[in-house]
Amino acid sequence: MRFVFDEDASAFRAAVRDLLDKECGPADVRAAWDSDAGFSAARWKQLAEMGVVGLTIAEADGGLGLDETGLVLLLEEAGRVALPEPLIETTAVGAPLLQALAPDRLAGVASGDTVVTVGLSHCPAVSGAAGADLLVLERDGALHAVAAPDVDLTPVESVDHGRRLARVDFAPAAATVIAAGDEARAAVALAFDRYAWASSAVLCGLADRMLELAAEYAKQRHQFGVPIGSFQAVKHKLADALVKLDFARPVVHRAAFSIARDDPDRAVHVSMAKAYASEAADLAARAALQVHGAIGYTWEHDLHLFMKKAWALGAAWGDAAWHRRRVADAVLPRLPR
Amino acid sequence: MALDLTFTEDEEAFRAEARVWLEANVPAQPLASFDTREGFEQHRAWERTLHDAGWAVVSWPVEYGGRGVNLVEWLIFEEEYYRAGAPGRVGQNGLFLLGPTLMDFGTPDQKARFLPRMARADDIWCQGWSEPDAGSDLAGIRSRAQLDGDHYMLSGQKTWCSRGAFADWMFGLFRTDPAAERHRGLTMILVPLDLPGVTVRPIAQLDGETGFAEVFLEDVRVPVDQRLGEEHKGWNVAMATAGFERGVSLRSPGRFMATAARLIDQWRERPDETLRDDVVAGWMDAEAYRLHNYATVSRLMAGGTIGAESSVNKIFWSEMDLHLQSTALRLLGQDAEVDGNRWLDGFLFALSGPIYAGTNEVQRNVIAERVLGLPRSAG
Numbered sequence: 001m002r003f004v005f006d007e008d009a010s011a012f013r014a015a016v017r018d019l020l021d022k023e024c025g026p027a028d029v030r031a032a033w034d035s036d037a038g039f040s041a042a043r044w045k046q047l048a049e050m051g052v053v054g055l056t057i058a059e060a061d062g063g064l065g066l067d068e069t070g071l072v073l074l075l076e077e078a079g080r081v082a083l084p085e086p087l088i089e090t091t092a093v094g095a096p097l098l099q100a101l102a103p104d105r106l107a108g109v110a111s112g113d114t115v116v117t118v119g120l121s122h123c124p125a126v127s128g129a130a131g132a133d134l135l136v137l138e139r140d141g142a143l144h145a146v147a148a149p150d151v152d153l154t155p156v157e158s159v160d161h162g163r164r165l166a167r168v169d170f171a172p173a174a175a176t177v178i179a180a181g182d183e184a185r186a187a188v189a190l191a192f193d194r195y196a197w198a199s200s201a202v203l204c205g206l207a208d209r210m211l212e213l214a215a216e217y218a219k220q221r222h223q224f225g226v227p228i229g230s231f232q233a234v235k236h237k238l239a240d241a242l243v244k245l246d247f248a249r250p251v252v253h254r255a256a257f258s259i260a261r262d263d264p265d266r267a268v269h270v271s272m273a274k275a276y277a278s279e280a281a282d283l284a285a286r287a288a289l290q291v292h293g294a295i296g297y298t299w300e301h302d303l304h305l306f307m308k309k310a311w312a313l314g315a316a317w318g319d320a321a322w323h324r325r326r327v328a329d330a331v332l333p334r335l336p337r
Numbered sequence: 338m339a340l341d342l343t344f345t346e347d348e349e350a351f352r353a354e355a356r357v358w359l360e361a362n363v364p365a366q367p368l369a370s371f372d373t374r375e376g377f378e379q380h381r382a383w384e385r386t387l388h389d390a391g392w393a394v395v396s397w398p399v400e401y402g403g404r405g406v407n408l409v410e411w412l413i414f415e416e417e418y419y420r421a422g423a424p425g426r427v428g429q430n431g432l433f434l435l436g437p438t439l440m441d442f443g444t445p446d447q448k449a450r451f452l453p454r455m456a457r458a459d460d461i462w463c464q465g466w467s468e469p470d471a472g473s474d475l476a477g478i479r480s481r482a483q484l485d486g487d488h489y490m491l492s493g494q495k496t497w498c499s500r501g502a503f504a505d506w507m508f509g510l511f512r513t514d515p516a517a518e519r520h521r522g523l524t525m526i527l528v529p530l531d532l533p534g535v536t537v538r539p540i541a542q543l544d545g546e547t548g549f550a551e552v553f554l555e556d557v558r559v560p561v562d563q564r565l566g567e568e569h570k571g572w573n574v575a576m577a578t579a580g581f582e583r584g585v586s587l588r589s590p591g592r593f594m595a596t597a598a599r600l601i602d603q604w605r606e607r608p609d610e611t612l613r614d615d616v617v618a619g620w621m622d623a624e625a626y627r628l629h630n631y632a633t634v635s636r637l638m639a640g641g642t643i644g645a646e647s648s649v650n651k652i653f654w655s656e657m658d659l660h661l662q663s664t665a666l667r668l669l670g671q672d673a674e675v676d677g678n679r680w681l682d683g684f685l686f687a688l689s690g691p692i693y694a695g696t697n698e699v700q701r702n703v704i705a706e707r708v709l710g711l712p713r714s715a716g
Contacts, residue, residue, distance in 0.1 A: 001342060001344050001348060001631060002340065002635055003340065003635040004635040004636050004639050005339075006339055006340070069340045211709065226712075227711075229711035229712050230712045230714050231714070232701075232702065234711070235701060235702055235705030236698070238705055238709055238711070239652075239701035239705045240701070242649065243653055243704070247626070247649075248625075250625070250629045251624075251628055253632070257341075261343075272621055272624065272625070324614065324617060328617040331617055331620055333605070
């Protein structure tokens with residue numbers, strides 16, 4: 001038992017934080033919101049050059065050959081800056097899925113040239129669809145890999161304008177199938193758990209950043225002649241959110257390990273992660289907004305960029321209540337009606 | 338070395354050894370409450386049994402009565418201990434708080450003198466920190482220790498000393514420099530409770546048992562070699578104890594995992610669909626707490642330290658315990674009020690969690706000020 005990340009993981013995280021602090025400030029997130037694809041291809045290329053995009057791809061296919069435990073801290077960093085790029089869709093979900101089922105379709109993914117997303121029936125509005133080059137789509141129990149020119153997109157607007165959801169139509173054919181039957185069922189379940197887990201990690205980063213913003217503001221903002229952060233009502237609100245976050249993180253890290261090791265309890269571990277992280281980000285958002293007061297309620301202030309991603313990811317891939325139910329069904333029998 | 342959440346062969350073997358011994362040795366009938374004289378001595382006898390088999394203080398060095406295992410193995414032992422339904426630890430204030438502090442701050446003589454006796458339950462310790470006017474604001478301590486040659490003369494009043502009614506020794510904080518204010522000028526002193534001038538007055542707790550006591554000190558002479566750490570530096574010693582108390586040692590995950598397992602059994606016995614979510618929430622929190630603790634001890638074993646984060650831990654376990662116990666009482670419905678039901682004692686005890694070891698309100702201030710960097714409150 002060694003529940004601590006090694007120095008390599010910490011160093012990688014620090015390098016990614018450096019890059020994102022420079023390249024992904026709130027103004028950059030706003031720019032992504034206003035762009036066609038919903039993200040910056042240039043920043044995606046920078047992440048690819050660092051190895052982040054291809055992190056989960058085998059070294060033979062141009063990646064780093066790492067697993068979820070190597071990715072989880074970087075997803076938290078993505079959350080801290082509300083990264084608009086499809087790190088969840090491509091690196092956490094799409095690439096490992098293709099690696100297992102259709103490694104020949106991985107060309108260009110690690111280098112950042114081919115953006116991948118995965119659409120599952122659980123979430124009919126596919127995230128990152130507008131900017132994807134290759135879409136893996138679940139249809140009638142099979143998984144299909146379809147290139148962007150062969151799909152029709154009907155945009156669905158998310159509260160997080162960077163997410164670019166769309167309903168996707170395409171013509172399923174024998175040539176597009178990459179998995180069917182039991183293999184597809186297992187791959188869909190795994191992709192769903194990866195989506196939920198990766199969203200949890202991003203949610204932890206978002207909560208962390210929102211608490212940081214709120215604490216900064218509480219130190220600067222004076223009312224009644226003192227910084228509002230000296231009031232216990234403010235302190236306790238932020239402390240409660242911090243407790244929630246601090247206990248979400250190890251749960252999310254454990255889920256990363258369980259996915260990487262194909263643990264038989266993977267689904268329960270992922271559900272715990274998604275429930276805790278969604279609730280932690282929700283509480284952090286509420287606390288941060290309340291501490292900011294009216295200025296936090298404006299479009300002009302940056303807080304909403306983080307809150308909206310937290311709300312979107314909290315709801316996507318099973319919200320906290322959905323995942324708590326999944327844990328309950330594993331832990332407690334249902335009563336006969 | 339990379340993250341690895343599987344137990345090693347050695348860890349599994351240690352768990353198996355503990356499980357086998359506990360299954361064979363845990364008393365079949367529950368002992369009387371350790372807040373009664375009879376129960377206190379029953380628990381002392383159980384501590385001796387534990388000690389003689391090498392299970393009293395597994396993480397302590399062998400020379401002091403432990404078996405020198407690491408903190409991960411200590412967590413494993415604790416899981417097995419509570420899983421087996423073993424008795425509460427009457428010596429916990431000494432074993433889990435003073436013991437580690439003695440190892441950090443004690444002289445070689447003090448360690449040799451106090452630790453083996455503590456491990457064997459020859460001496461059972463209570464904590465003498467709070468005073469009538471120094472609770473959450475511990476720096477308000479007024480009890481005095483005046484240097485007089487090779488002795489300190491102690492005078493004053495300590496209160497809310499858990500296990501104080503029957504304990505043998507007390508580790509107390511005293512003001513050695515009357516001119517110094519707040520947390521300066523305090524000293525940690527080890528006091529036998531049978532000395533002339535010591536009066537112990539037991540206090541009945543919410544459950545009616547004398548779980549804590551007031552300790553009155555009138556010109557009590559204690560040799561200087563019973564000072565722990567430097568004179569006037571008792572606050573640092575106390576905070577090291579408190580940090581470890583809140584952060585790691587006081588409430589290991591094993592007891593909450595065992596409580597959560599009992600709660601699930603209770604639900605199966607008297608299922609109530611409307612309480613299903615609350616039962617599962619308690620189970621999930623116990624799991625989360627377990628993971629958080631393994632992460633904390635892994636960090637400590639990798640050379641890290643524990644600071645204000647320990648306040649985060651304290652808030653979580655105390656509120657979780659209350660949730661587990663009160664959910665169980667709700668499952669009992671109208672039987673919840675019946676005295677002696679298995680959950681009522683747990684509920685009454687859990688109610689003290691958000692109060693002792695520093696109230697949760699104070700912990701929230703600590704988190705806000707030391708983790709989030711918010712300014713100190715005016716009042």
